Amino acid sequence: SSPGTDNRWRHVRRLLERAGPLGGPEFEPDPELFSAIRSDLVQILVVGAGGLGCEMLKDLALSGFVNLHLIDMDTIDLSNLNRQFLFRPKDIGRPKAVVAAEFVERRVSGCRVTPHFGKLEDKPLEFYKQFMCIVCGLDSVQASVIPLIDGGTQGFQGHCRVVRAHATPCLECTADLYSSTQQGFPLCTLAHTPRLPEHCIEFARIMQWPQEWPFGEEVPVDGDDPHHVDWIRTEACKRARQFGIREPDFRLTQGVVKHIIPAVASTNAVISAQCVTEVFKAITGCYPLLNNFANFSDIEGVAVNVVPLERNPQCDVCGQPPPKPLTFNSRDSLQTVINQLKSEHGMTRPSLTACVEGRDVTLYMDLSFLRDQLADNLDKSLAELGLLSNTVLNVTDSAQSGMKPVTFVLNLEDGMET
Amino acid sequence: MSSTNNNNNNNKSNINSHPVGRSRSQLPTPKAKKYDRQLRLWGDHGQQAIEQARVLLIGANAVGTETLKNMEDCGSNFFVELARIGEPRAKVCAELLRELNEDVIGDFLEDRLDVLLQRDPGFFTGFSLVIASGVRHSDLLVLSDLLYDRDVPLIVCQQHGMLATCQLVAREHFVWEAHPDNPLPDLRLENPLPEFVAFCDAQDLSAMDSQRHSHTPWLVILYKFLSKWRQANAGKFPSNYAERQAVRQLIRSGERGESDLHGDEENWRQAQSAVTTALLPSKLPSNVNELFKLADQFWLRRQQLSDSSAPSEDRQAAVPPSNWLLLCRTLAEFYRQRGCLPLCGTLPDMVSDSDRYVALLNIYRRAADADLVEFSRLLRVVCLDIGLSADSVPASQIALFCKNARHLRLVKTASYRELSRPLPQTVARCLEETAEAGPSPFWWYLLFHACDRFHTEFGRFPGDTDDVNFLADAGQLKLKCQQLAQDWLASLATTSAAGPTSAPEDLLHELCRFGRAEVHSVAAWMGGVLSQEGIKLITGQFVPETRTMLYDAVSQTFLPVF
Numbered sequence: 001s002s003p004g005t006d007n008r009w010r011h012v013r014r015l016l017e018r019a020g021p022l023g024g025p026e027f028e029p030d031p032e033l034f035s036a037i038r039s040d041l042v043q044i045l046v047v048g049a050g051g052l053g054c055e056m057l058k059d060l061a062l063s064g065f066v067n068l069h070l071i072d073m074d075t076i077d078l079s080n081l082n083r084q085f086l087f088r089p090k091d092i093g094r095p096k097a098v099v100a101a102e103f104v105e106r107r108v109s110g111c112r113v114t115p116h117f118g119k120l121e122d123k124p125l126e127f128y129k130q131f132m133c134i135v136c137g138l139d140s141v142q143a144s145v146i147p148l149i150d151g152g153t154q155g156f157q158g159h160c161r162v163v164r165a166h167a168t169p170c171l172e173c174t175a176d177l178y179s180s181t182q183q184g185f186p187l188c189t190l191a192h193t194p195r196l197p198e199h200c201i202e203f204a205r206i207m208q209w210p211q212e213w214p215f216g217e218e219v220p221v222d223g224d225d226p227h228h229v230d231w232i233r234t235e236a237c238k239r240a241r242q243f244g245i246r247e248p249d250f251r252l253t254q255g256v257v258k259h260i261i262p263a264v265a266s267t268n269a270v271i272s273a274q275c276v277t278e279v280f281k282a283i284t285g286c287y288p289l290l291n292n293f294a295n296f297s298d299i300e301g302v303a304v305n306v307v308p309l310e311r312n313p314q315c316d317v318c319g320q321p322p323p324k325p326l327t328f329n330s331r332d333s334l335q336t337v338i339n340q341l342k343s344e345h346g347m348t349r350p351s352l353t354a355c356v357e358g359r360d361v362t363l364y365m366d367l368s369f370l371r372d373q374l375a376d377n378l379d380k381s382l383a384e385l386g387l388l389s390n391t392v393l394n395v396t397d398s399a400q401s402g403m404k405p406v407t408f409v410l411n412l413e414d415g416m417e418t
Numbered sequence: 419m420s421s422t423n424n425n426n427n428n429n430k431s432n433i434n435s436h437p438v439g440r441s442r443s444q445l446p447t448p449k450a451k452k453y454d455r456q457l458r459l460w461g462d463h464g465q466q467a468i469e470q471a472r473v474l475l476i477g478a479n480a481v482g483t484e485t486l487k488n489m490e491d492c493g494s495n496f497f498v499e500l501a502r503i504g505e506p507r508a509k510v511c512a513e514l515l516r517e518l519n520e521d522v523i524g525d526f527l528e529d530r531l532d533v534l535l536q537r538d539p540g541f542f543t544g545f546s547l548v549i550a551s552g553v554r555h556s557d558l559l560v561l562s563d564l565l566y567d568r569d570v571p572l573i574v575c576q577q578h579g580m581l582a583t584c585q586l587v588a589r590e591h592f593v594w595e596a597h598p599d600n601p602l603p604d605l606r607l608e609n610p611l612p613e614f615v616a617f618c619d620a621q622d623l624s625a626m627d628s629q630r631h632s633h634t635p636w637l638v639i640l641y642k643f644l645s646k647w648r649q650a651n652a653g654k655f656p657s658n659y660a661e662r663q664a665v666r667q668l669i670r671s672g673e674r675g676e677s678d679l680h681g682d683e684e685n686w687r688q689a690q691s692a693v694t695t696a697l698l699p700s701k702l703p704s705n706v707n708e709l710f711k712l713a714d715q716f717w718l719r720r721q722q723l724s725d726s727s728a729p730s731e732d733r734q735a736a737v738p739p740s741n742w743l744l745l746c747r748t749l750a751e752f753y754r755q756r757g758c759l760p761l762c763g764t765l766p767d768m769v770s771d772s773d774r775y776v777a778l779l780n781i782y783r784r785a786a787d788a789d790l791v792e793f794s795r796l797l798r799v800v801c802l803d804i805g806l807s808a809d810s811v812p813a814s815q816i817a818l819f820c821k822n823a824r825h826l827r828l829v830k831t832a833s834y835r836e837l838s839r840p841l842p843q844t845v846a847r848c849l850e851e852t853a854e855a856g857p858s859p860f861w862w863y864l865l866f867h868a869c870d871r872f873h874t875e876f877g878r879f880p881g882d883t884d885d886v887n888f889l890a891d892a893g894q895l896k897l898k899c900q901q902l903a904q905d906w907l908a909s910l911a912t913t914s915a916a917g918p919t920s921a922p923e924d925l926l927h928e929l930c931r932f933g934r935a936e937v938h939s940v941a942a943w944m945g946g947v948l949s950q951e952g953i954k955l956i957t958g959q960f961v962p963e964t965r966t967m968l969y970d971a972v973s974q975t976f977l978p979v980f
Contacts, residue, residue, distance in 0.1 A: 011935035011938070019931070062942075063939055260454070260455070261455075265488040269943070269945055272942070287580070287972045301964075302950075
């Protein structure tokens with residue numbers, strides 16, 4: 001790389017090549033570390049190319065990362081042009097991810113951004129496996145093994161959190177934190193006792209629109225079409241006048257119809273930056289990660305508050321303790337495993353299932369009528385049973401009724417990995 | 419992410435969308451579309467203030483350019499760092515985003531700033547806001563002295579690696595709209611509006627059918643039972659928790675406890691919960707009381723100056739008061755005469771039928787309008803009294819002022835000169851308080867200043883070298899730090915009792931490690947915060963942070979230094 005480039009990254013290199021007493025416990029400064037974080041091993045996924053996602057992409061690029069991926073399912077609309085520097089009028093109709101990727105690649109030489117135009121939910125599990133870290137501008141990613149940094153903003157408030165499977169709450173655990181800002185007014189209020197301009201707007205949108213189909217049969221409300229919004233506003237004003245309520249203007253109407261959350265560049269900048277700092281820590285290990293949820297608000301003064309959220313033990317998604325490792329040799333028999341479960345893990349009559357080649361397989365059930373059927377498995381080696389390292393075993397104890405399954409992970413000293 | 423801010427409960431639509439436009443066609447202009455999301459936060463008038471403000475950024479480093487970018491997104495007009503005067507802003511902006519090698523600009527800038535402060539101080543005082551990022555202490559002293567008395571707010575910041583400090587410096591900044599998260603409703607229940615009383619008296623709860631009963635607004639219910647309690651208690655207003663609970667019990671006794679077609683009596687439950695906030699005795703908020711004192715002092719001084727035989731230069735110093743002072747003076751007068759602040763006029767949403775809620779809103783709005791008329795009359799008298807024209811303050815500003823009367827405040831800080839030289843007692847206290855978990859913000863702050871002294875002597879920052887032996891700088895840094903601490907403690911009688919003046923080795927080492935690195939994500943974080951603080955100062959909305967703060971991206975904390 002040219003001297004210019006070296007100089008450009010000297011800030012980052014200082015952190016990676018110099019030791020410091022306040023660094024992460026396992027951090028070893030290394031002149032190779034900078035190239036390492038720019039190698040193909042380090043791939044980072046940014047979810048969402050909205051206000052937050054674009055800032056995160058930019059921050060990641062300027063932090064020295066070169067293998068970035070960006071996924072978003074939207075194309076650029078007229079109303080997105082306030083997303084400042086990334087989108088221009090000529091980009092209308094093109095996928096956000098594609099345009100954002102092009103912009104960053106142009107501005108930060110050496111950085112490669114791979115856009116994915118589509119829904120995250122449509123991607124297979126394999127898709128995630130290539131990434132060392134995922135940064136999120138949307139909360140729609142399920143718990144995964146790799147660290148997930150999640151950020152969200154609303155007006156002058158925001159949060160940044162670190163999600164690591166089994167160590168911190170998953171997104172599902174704390175779903176109640178993300179309480180909806182949807183204005184769900186009771187229908188009887190809308191229909192019989194409206195009091196606010198918002199009630200009149202929602203009445204027009206929910207009830208009058210499907211009665212009158214003002215723009216064609218079955219043509220739904222498009223909050224981005226000013227003519228649709230204006231129709232709703234006109235009807236809402238008529239109703240407001242009828243009840244003596246203050247008449248709504250266009251801005252309020254569109255805000256209600258689109259459930260607009262006010263947004264401002266500064267909060268997006270803060271939260272994105274905080275997330276990217278955590279990504280940098282996660283990848284390089286140079287400092288300990290945020291533990292694990294940070295709130296931000298700058299309405300009155302500026303307040304940052306870090307909370308170590310605890311996992312919800314009732315959580316459907318992650319309410320399990322981390323899997324304990326079981327170490328064997330691939331030639332060992334299933335019986336050996338069961339013996340160990342009895343002797344070292346307090347089980348009396350363990351029953352095991354595992355995921356083998358994508359299917360759930362019952363290995364052994366210590367229940368009277370099934371004991372014989374699966375008895376053959378006991379003498380088979382783990383290799384014969386198709387069990388590899390990193391296979392997760394779910395174990396229940398028939399002697400303890402109502403017990404939740406305990407997960408173990410298989411560690412085969414000689415075996416192949418899943 | 420939500421702070422459970424339920425929009426329908428505090429009528430936020432009042433703040434965020436003043437009825438725009440008087441014409442029928444209300445399709446948004448391109449600009450309104452572009453800034454839609456942020457207009458909902460600070461309104462058209464806030465946006466206008468942002469676009470009309472002239473902001474000077476000194477410091478084309480990471481924090482500076484990030485702050486610039488965020489504020490420009492909001493429509494600010496920037497004067498971009500001195501080294502680039504005259505160049506098209508878009509070009510400079512693009513370059514700044516791409517250009518990560520600021521060495522040349524940095525050196526050039528510091529020299530220029532120095533010179534320019536001497537040669538053309540008037541250049542600086544013409545701005546609405548100045549942001550100084552990574553500027554040397556000696557230059558900041560001159561800059562602040564220049565700006566402070568002319569009431570040009572200054573934001574100062576420094577970054578060293580994973581750390582950054584910031585400080586607002588403003589002699590006086592008036593907050594017109596604080597936008598508190600959950601303001602108490604302004605109901606005047608201690609001295610109820612006559613129209614409100616008549617409205618409530620005309621309703622007979624016991625005679626209502628279940629529909630009417632379960633759609634009576636809680637405000638009416640609360641008032642009725644409050645009156646009942648007051649009659650039984652020699653007319654006094656509930657003054658403590660027990661008494662408020664007594665009123666709540668009375669309300670509960672009025673519930674019918676039946677479920678009708680329209681659900682159970684949620685309005686009665688609302689009335690009971692409202693007891694905690696609606697029955698608090700009203701008192702003058704301290705922030706408003708402060709404003710009254712300021713206004714009175716100003717008028718007194720003015721009076722003294724005009725009465726005295728002071729030389730005319732001094733009398734010229736009695737400049738016409740700014741609008742907010744005129745308004746505060748009037749507010750004090752209003753309060754003296756009426757025993758209350760002008761009525762806000764809005765009501766929270768509540769379960770109710772349409773006609774009664776609307777009727778209540780109208781009652782309160784009419785009373786607020788009447789207070790506004792009265793207030794405006796008083797203001798005219800105040801203006802004429804000191805030789806200003808009767809309409810010195812625009813009507814819209816008077817209305818805004820009255821609406822936010824309870825939350826008005828004046829924010830102020832000392833000058834940079836004072837702030838950057840903390841009191842010996844403060845220093846002694848901070849030195850003694852050793853942080854239990856990790857380095858304390860004060861030590862970092864002290865070290866930042868020591869780095870500045872290091873730079874003054876050696877022409878570079880500690881650790882800012884390609885030499886592998888960067889830690890060698892730690893020794894000199896330690897010395898500078900010690901000298902500085904002793905300097906700050908100098909006037910204390912017993913400096914030795916103040917605790918260690920020797921910086922912890924860890925912190926010295928870490929700072930040398932950084933070598934004043936500009937870690938991008940840390941700069942971007944600070945840039946986000948500073949841009950919002952800038953907007954607060956320009957718009958007079960929301961409350962700025964006035965303390966010296968330190969952002970530590972390692973622990974993700976943002977803490978006051980002292």
